[in-house]
Amino acid sequence: xxxxxxxxxANGGRFVDELKDLLRIPSVSxxxxxxxxxxxxxxxVASGLRAAGLEGVRxxxxxxEPSAAKQGRKGHPLVYAEWLHAEGKPTVLLYGHYxxxxxxxxxxxKSPPFEPTERDGNIYARGAVDDKGQMWMHVKALExxxxxxxxxxxxxxxxxxxxxxxxxxxxxxxVREHGDQLKADAALVSDTEMFAPELPTLCVxxxxxxxxxxxxxxxxxxxxxxxxxxxxxxxxxALAQIIAKLKDEDGHVxxxxxxDGIEEPTADELKAWKSLPFDEEHYRKTEVGSTELTGxxxxxxxxxxxxxxxxxxxxxxxxxxxAGAKTVIPAKALAKISFRLVPGMKPEATFEKYKKYVExxxxxxxxxxxxxxxxGEPIVxxxxxxxxxxxxxxxxxxxxxxxxxxxxxxSIPIVGDFVRELGIPxxxxxxxxxxxxxxxxxxxxxxxxxxxxxxxxxxxxxxxGAA
Amino acid sequence: xxxxxxxxxANGGRFVDELKDLLRIPSVSxxxxxxxxxxxxxxxVASGLRAAGLEGVRxxxxxxEPSAAKQGRKGHPLVYAEWLHAEGKPTVLLYGHYxxxxxxxxxxxKSPPFEPTERDGNIYARGAVDDKGQMWMHVKALExxxxxxxxxxxxxxxxxxxxxxxxxxxxxxxVREHGDQLKADAALVSDTEMFAPELPTLCVxxxxxxxxxxxxxxxxxxxxxxxxxxxxxxxxxALAQIIAKLKDEDGHVxxxxxxDGIEEPTADELKAWKSLPFDEEHYRKTEVGSTELTGxxxxxxxxxxxxxxxxxxxxxxxxxxxAGAKTVIPAKALAKISFRLVPGMKPEATFEKYKKYVExxxxxxxxxxxxxxxxGEPIVxxxxxxxxxxxxxxxxxxxxxxxxxxxxxxSIPIVGDFVRELGIPxxxxxxxxxxxxxxxxxxxxxxxxxxxxxxxxxxxxxxxGAA
Numbered sequence: 001x002x003x004x005x006x007x008x009x010a011n012g013g014r015f016v017d018e019l020k021d022l023l024r025i026p027s028v029s030x031x032x033x034x035x036x037x038x039x040x041x042x043x044x045v046a047s048g049l050r051a052a053g054l055e056g057v058r059x060x061x062x063x064x065e066p067s068a069a070k071q072g073r074k075g076h077p078l079v080y081a082e083w084l085h086a087e088g089k090p091t092v093l094l095y096g097h098y099x100x101x102x103x104x105x106x107x108x109x110k111s112p113p114f115e116p117t118e119r120d121g122n123i124y125a126r127g128a129v130d131d132k133g134q135m136w137m138h139v140k141a142l143e144x145x146x147x148x149x150x151x152x153x154x155x156x157x158x159x160x161x162x163x164x165x166x167x168x169x170x171x172x173x174x175v176r177e178h179g180d181q182l183k184a185d186a187a188l189v190s191d192t193e194m195f196a197p198e199l200p201t202l203c204v205x206x207x208x209x210x211x212x213x214x215x216x217x218x219x220x221x222x223x224x225x226x227x228x229x230x231x232x233x234x235x236x237x238a239l240a241q242i243i244a245k246l247k248d249e250d251g252h253v254x255x256x257x258x259x260d261g262i263e264e265p266t267a268d269e270l271k272a273w274k275s276l277p278f279d280e281e282h283y284r285k286t287e288v289g290s291t292e293l294t295g296x297x298x299x300x301x302x303x304x305x306x307x308x309x310x311x312x313x314x315x316x317x318x319x320x321x322x323a324g325a326k327t328v329i330p331a332k333a334l335a336k337i338s339f340r341l342v343p344g345m346k347p348e349a350t351f352e353k354y355k356k357y358v359e360x361x362x363x364x365x366x367x368x369x370x371x372x373x374x375x376g377e378p379i380v381x382x383x384x385x386x387x388x389x390x391x392x393x394x395x396x397x398x399x400x401x402x403x404x405x406x407x408x409x410x411s412i413p414i415v416g417d418f419v420r421e422l423g424i425p426x427x428x429x430x431x432x433x434x435x436x437x438x439x440x441x442x443x444x445x446x447x448x449x450x451x452x453x454x455x456x457x458x459x460x461x462x463x464x465g466a467a
Numbered sequence: 468x469x470x471x472x473x474x475x476x477a478n479g480g481r482f483v484d485e486l487k488d489l490l491r492i493p494s495v496s497x498x499x500x501x502x503x504x505x506x507x508x509x510x511x512v513a514s515g516l517r518a519a520g521l522e523g524v525r526x527x528x529x530x531x532e533p534s535a536a537k538q539g540r541k542g543h544p545l546v547y548a549e550w551l552h553a554e555g556k557p558t559v560l561l562y563g564h565y566x567x568x569x570x571x572x573x574x575x576x577k578s579p580p581f582e583p584t585e586r587d588g589n590i591y592a593r594g595a596v597d598d599k600g601q602m603w604m605h606v607k608a609l610e611x612x613x614x615x616x617x618x619x620x621x622x623x624x625x626x627x628x629x630x631x632x633x634x635x636x637x638x639x640x641x642v643r644e645h646g647d648q649l650k651a652d653a654a655l656v657s658d659t660e661m662f663a664p665e666l667p668t669l670c671v672x673x674x675x676x677x678x679x680x681x682x683x684x685x686x687x688x689x690x691x692x693x694x695x696x697x698x699x700x701x702x703x704x705a706l707a708q709i710i711a712k713l714k715d716e717d718g719h720v721x722x723x724x725x726x727d728g729i730e731e732p733t734a735d736e737l738k739a740w741k742s743l744p745f746d747e748e749h750y751r752k753t754e755v756g757s758t759e760l761t762g763x764x765x766x767x768x769x770x771x772x773x774x775x776x777x778x779x780x781x782x783x784x785x786x787x788x789x790a791g792a793k794t795v796i797p798a799k800a801l802a803k804i805s806f807r808l809v810p811g812m813k814p815e816a817t818f819e820k821y822k823k824y825v826e827x828x829x830x831x832x833x834x835x836x837x838x839x840x841x842x843g844e845p846i847v848x849x850x851x852x853x854x855x856x857x858x859x860x861x862x863x864x865x866x867x868x869x870x871x872x873x874x875x876x877x878s879i880p881i882v883g884d885f886v887r888e889l890g891i892p893x894x895x896x897x898x899x900x901x902x903x904x905x906x907x908x909x910x911x912x913x914x915x916x917x918x919x920x921x922x923x924x925x926x927x928x929x930x931x932g933a934a
Binding site: 030031032101102104105108165166167193207209211218219220221222223224225226227228229230231232233234236237239240241242243244245247249251283287288289290291292293294295296301304305308309310311312313314315316317318319320321322323324325326327328329330333335336338340363364365366367373374408409410411437438439440441442 | 497499571632634676678690691693694695699704710711750760763772775778780781782783786788789792793794797802803832840878906907
């Protein structure tokens with residue numbers, strides 16, 4: 001066992017305590033009332049990197065970037081650190097994010113979302129696995145190497161963002177405008193999950209997305225439904241009519257040309273997916289918990305969530321949402337609607353098709369406006385490079401099992417930016433589990449995976465350095 | 468001019484000041500946090516009735532009624548008063564309500580909803596016209612008569628409720644169980660509006676309603692739309708599919724047998740409606756403000772809002788409604804849905820048809836539950852009695868114009884209870900205007916109508932007493 005791994009094992013309890021301190025900071029990036037908490041989390045990460053022995057640690061203000069200034073955007077800072085003394089060795093860019101999703105609905109949490117609580121070998125808190133816990137593994141792997149070897153086996157740059165949950169525009173702009181400051185040979189991202197407990201997994205593809213708002217306006221002001229019901233347009237009814245026309249009852253998106261140009265997974269990939277330990281009925285019961293699964297019946301569940309695009313509605317603000325009754329015809333209604341995209345689809349082009357289609361089906365008496373909130377491109381990572389090989393071997397060693405390749409249904413837009421702007425492959429080595437309640441109440445991180453993650457990253461960096 | 472009318476004119480300023488004090492009390496009956504304010508408003512009304520010279524003034528706790536106890540319902544009190552010394556004369560039951568609708572959305576009010584403000588001859592506040600202002604006219608008409616004549620021209624009972632905006636179960640139960648305490652020959656209700664400014668109007672029909680909640684549940688917990696989108700059911704999409712099947716694009720409700728048994732207006736009534744000063748384009752522009760009007764194209768706007776049933780969605784709570792983006796597939800979603808009913812339709816029967824239909828169209832992967840929140844029966848008032856005649860004459864005199872008969876699209880469930888339980892006709896003499904923003908931001912009451920209302924009620928009582 002390497003001395004770095006020994007150090008990580010000996011200091012595991014402290015690492016968890018530090019993670020708890022970080023989890024106590026409600027760094028909800030979408031909520032204006034948490035803007036100071038988000039900054040506090042950034043500073044916590046910067047201190048952690050400094051304490052680990054990294055150099056050049058600093059916060060980078062994304063709000064002062066030219067593109068942010070142009071958009072009038074006030075962003076959350078990036079945290080940067082580096083260690084560049086491994087002459088002749090490759091440079092690895094470590095990426096993570098310190099921002100988290102909102103914790104609502106609060107009443108469904110068994111312990112408070114920002115008071116990390118250990119139960120059954122897990123740590124429960126918003127951000128436990130997505131992504132504070134996984135990002136902290138990176139910091140602790142670097143610390144373990146530096147504190148024991150006094151150096152790293154490779155050159156390292158670390159970039160940690162605070163806007164991943166709100167579209168990551170700040171880091172995207174930084175990568176675009178200052179890519180030279182992130183020059184590396186490969187990126188390591190730990191923001192995905194393992195296919196099953198104990199099964200080492202590398203994610204080699206991600207869906208993209210467009211997140212939109214569809215606003216419908218009818219009357220000029222809220223009206224009494226008794227007096228005007230039957231003559232005044234109802235924006236919620238109109239929204240329902242539009243949404244019902246966006247997706248048919250078999251889960252096919254009805255927007256014309258929506259599926260055009262989609263790149264299918266290779267026959268090899270589809271074959272590998274078929275051999276994964278996946279029990280659809282178990283998945284339905286324990287992960288989804290609905291009476292039936294939905295979606296395109298002609299595709300498998302893994303295809304439906306990895307390589308097929310889809311549409312979801314996240315909420316419909318407006319009107320009367322209190323307890324009891326209010327007989328109002330609201331003047332306007334909103335729907336938060338997103339589409340997941342797969343390779344071959346472009347966010348802008350998909351948005352245009354969607355917008356054009358909505359405009360063609362606007363019901364009588366209302367006007368509709370479609371707004372893009374944020375977007376990310378779908379990507380597929382090449383698997384034939386030394387970095388994927390090192391990651392596959394590292395995880396396989398730690399877990400004692402062959403590492404599998406999967407895709408992810410979610411979006412990590414930065415991975416696309418790394419490919420496009422920096423021209424480097426990304427290793428997505430994640431340690432979450434399918435039941436970690438990502439973005440939901442009772443988010444958790446399996447503590448054994450936190451420790452195995454640190455060990456895997458140490459081995460990965462060692463292997464890349466030794467190659 | 469009668470001395471009571473002179474008194475009302477001389478004291479009009481004070482009457483308005485008192486009304487303002489009442490309007491400052493946020494007696495929102497649907498909001499648990501305002502339960503004490505609702506009681507404060509009840510006590511204010513009781514004091515006003517006592518000061519006017521009424522007798523037997525008391526609060527009646529609806530929550531202690533046997534039917535309320537059975538339902539475990541904690542209700543808002545009724546206010547009762549009487550004056551029964553006009554031997555041989557008819558008894559008129561004066562009805563009003565002191566509770567108000569919620570004021571949301573607050574940011575659309577030009578002046579605070581519970582800080583009554585005069586602008587352009589109007590008083591702006593939540594409850595100004597619905598119904599505090601109109602109820603206060605009753606109190607002030609009685610005061611004007613008692614302070615000048617020392618007596619009333621008829622016997623009077625007054626009942627003022629605090630649950631009109633939440634279904635009026637308390638008063639319905641009281642009328643059912645203690646109808647003898649409200650024994651009268653006719654009821655006077657001022658909770659409607661005039662067809663046009665300066666046009667004296669009596670309302671002789673009202674739509675009924677059922678107000679429901681439709682809850683749809685998909686996954687057992689909120690899920691990440693990236694990971695599960697394409698396989699997990701989306702309750703908002705399911706709700707949209709259901710709602711889109713409740714009403715077609717021409718505004719016809721699609722529930723089987725929904726229109727069965729509807730009693731059409733008489734040919735005379737339809738003819739009278741055609742001669743009313745109604746300009747559809749003006750109505751669309753100034754009252755509704757939408758690009759087009761909606762609803763069943765084969766019926767006129769007055770029919771669509773007075774004598775045709777319809778369906779409206781008031782809000783769709785659940786999911787993510789904050790600013791920004793949250794990529795969640797919510798476990799559940801709710802829609803607040805009401806139906807307006809017309810004569811020939813029964814609330815319970817309509818609810819059963821609706822429930823059965825929804826159950827037959829529940830999309831794959833979700834479950835749906837339909838709950839009744841409250842209901843009211845549709846009614847049509849007979850016009851050939853001395854009370855309607857007296858009201859027609861009184862309003863005609865005050866406004867100097869022939870009084871017209873119209874119907875109302877909204878629900879005043881108590882009017883049905885008066886017909887059914889007490890066997891008495893109801894005179895619906897209202898002084899609101901079509902642009903009074905009932906149930907909406909910037910609710911107002913035209914002050915000239917407040918004063919003409921008091922005068923009309925004085926004349927009405929005089930005429931009933933003289934008949």
